[in-house]
Amino acid sequence: MLGVKVPRRDAEKVRKKLIELGILATDLRVKHNGEFVIFPVKEKVEGFEIVEETFERAKRRPHSYREVVDIPSELRPLLPSSFDIIGDIAIIELPEELIPYGKNIGEAILKAHKHIKTVFAKRSKVSGEYRVRELIHLAGEKRTETIHRENGIRLKLDVAKVYFSPRLATERMRVFKKAKEGEVVFDMFAGVGPYSILLAKKVKTVFACDINPWAIKYLEENKKLNKVENIVPILGDVRKVAGQIKADRVIMNLPKFAHEFLKEAMISVKTGGVVHYYGFSHENNLFDEHLKKIKEVAKELGRDIKVLEKRKVRPYAPYQFNIAIDFVVF
Structure with missing residues (x-):
């Protein structure tokens, strides 16, 4: 694979130039070699030192938790297509068949969504005088308080104590x-x-x-x-x-x-x-x-x-x- 070898001090400037030219291979990982950085490129480009190099595939953040979740294949059709995000907390509704795999599902959501820090599953419907529901912690930080942003305002709340x-x-x-x-x-x-x-x-x-x-x-x-x-x-x-x-x-x-x-x-x-x-x-x-x-x-x-x-x-x-x-x- 072709690479462009540049001094580390020039790396950011060159990276932007390669992106501008449309020749940076973004699906491959950049290599660091001492005082030099080697960018994977799709074709030769004049004005730079070109080297032959082996590059690793870049790790891509999955678009959906369903791409990376580890559950039996026969249960995959039961995976919810969406869930609520309140601040940095995700709350998902799981059918009974998926409850035993809750931890795996929670960890997959954390992997797919960088801004989510905590994942819960709904244990009950909204009920009672205070309109709240029971939650099951699946993955991430063990807390229920967060700050939610919408419509230009911030709302501090506890998802276990209030309805939202x-x-x-x-x-x-x-x-x-x-x-x-x-x-x-x-x-x-x-x-x-x-x-x-x-x-x-x-x-x-x-x-x-x-x-x-x-x-x-x-x-x-x-x-x-x-x-x-x-x-x-x-x-x-x-x-x-x-x-x-x-x-x-x-x-x-x-x-x-x-x-x-x-x-x-x-x-x-x-x-x-x-x-x-x-x-x-x-x-x-x-x-x-x-x-x-x-x-x-x-x-x-x-x-x-x-x-x-x-x-x-x-x-x-x-x-x-x-x-x-x-x-x-x-």
């Missing part, structure tokens, strides 16, 4: 773009503040409520981390808070149970204010049942609504979607 979905970043930015300067926002199920922190960059005040003390603890930390002062964290049951706040915009990011809190949302929103409602639905009936419930509660309260937008946010389970309905309350 990185898959809603686009939805959070959508709501941010609809919000207006001077608004008062009521984030009914705020968590560590992914909506609240982002919106605080734009609106007048955000009242951020959550029943999980760990969520409020991290929300307080995230206020400082992002240098926003116009958030009022509220630890407690939103039922006891509703009505004491009159907001221009209400966020109901609790899709499994949001329908149970429609009254609380509607007594907290000003006339002409907007509610961002989230739910889960089967693909055969995405919005009808939710709209029926929204209209029923509005009628009970002597109010009326106007739907602004209905949309699928993301797939949630087979044939199931996380949906959003934006509506004005009069």
Whole structure:
């Protein structure tokens, strides 16, 4: 194989030149020989010392953990094609058949993704008053706290103590773009503040409520981390808070149970204010049942609504979607 031999002091300058000429063999490893560096090249090039040399293949970082994971071949079709990344922590959902190979899968994820430092598998569904799930440590550092970055903000959180979905970043930015300067926002199920922190960059005040003390603890930390002062964290049951706040915009990011809190949302929103409602639905009936419930509660309260937008946010389970309905309350 042909190589270009240069003094070590000139190596970086020559490397850039060879790349510019398109003749550097990037699939082979550069050799170091005393005070000289030898670059593998695809063809001869004038102006440099050309030598014959043997080069080793360069190690390439795999594009996917599935390229390097060590499991029986008959189980490979069961490997998930994706997983959640929260900060530098990966959380993957594994079928029962793959649990015994969890360590191998975790190590493969670390090998394929340089920025990931810890890998967990989901042991349970999100459940309980605090909306958290049990996790199984597979590989990497044994910690559950991280800092997640999205939409220009930083969110410190503990994946074992609070609920957080990185898959809603686009939805959070959508709501941010609809919000207006001077608004008062009521984030009914705020968590560590992914909506609240982002919106605080734009609106007048955000009242951020959550029943999980760990969520409020991290929300307080995230206020400082992002240098926003116009958030009022509220630890407690939103039922006891509703009505004491009159907001221009209400966020109901609790899709499994949001329908149970429609009254609380509607007594907290000003006339002409907007509610961002989230739910889960089967693909055969995405919005009808939710709209029926929204209209029923509005009628009970002597109010009326106007739907602004209905949309699928993301797939949630087979044939199931996380949906959003934006509506004005009069």
